[in-house]
Amino acid sequence: MKEPEQGIRETMAGQSQHGMNPHLPTEPHNSTTDSAGLELVLKVRIQDSRENDFIEIELPRQELSYHNLLQVSCSQLGIPPEQVEKMRKLPNTLLRKDKDIQRLQDFQEIELLLVKSGNPDWTQHTALPRTETPCYNSNAAKMTY
Template structure:
């Protein structure tokens, strides 16, 4: 005789209970634990450095704080933490406290701004600025 017609919801519920859903694997293929959610990956560089590339650093999501970001970034970039004036999330947001760090998402770009008057040893990280003065003495002497 005629089989009773099942609704789509009932059919899908029955398949997922039996492990027959083609979109979901019946058994896990990998026995490795999923570690993607345990670490936050950030891209970090020094502002106005000769090296314009970012490096990627990892921070444990359980230990997200301003201090931990500063320590790991400085360690990876080879800069003492005392030389960092501030940290900026690109393009234009200054990071000031732990809550700012906790809102960061994977692969966001962070820039370390170094102190201007520091040890000459660390000035090699920053490129020399080639600014021209705004005041033109020749123009000031001109008469009309």
């Protein structure tokens, strides 16, 4: 019984070498893995903007720096970099230096906090209208516990 098994193995090995089309690749090739490793994809938006959606930006992984993230984000969002006071990785982490940027992973959410006292055109364009309502509740002040 060992002889037929050996014959089958040799036949299958021969088919895999000679029976396949030489023009087709022998291993599956996924082109998305090649390009995905070269760029970091981040989701970016402006805090308190009328547009609440994120946009996706791509940064070359070999050029990850605070300055590059700021430049690319601002150019994609259409705002001047001078208007950005801070960058925050959501939910609650400020990005301050190049090492912070280099630790980011694909599809993390970044929020740009704009300078409050800036060009009135920018505040009109980006800021949500806020209605100030007093937070003092006179009924609650009269309650005793």
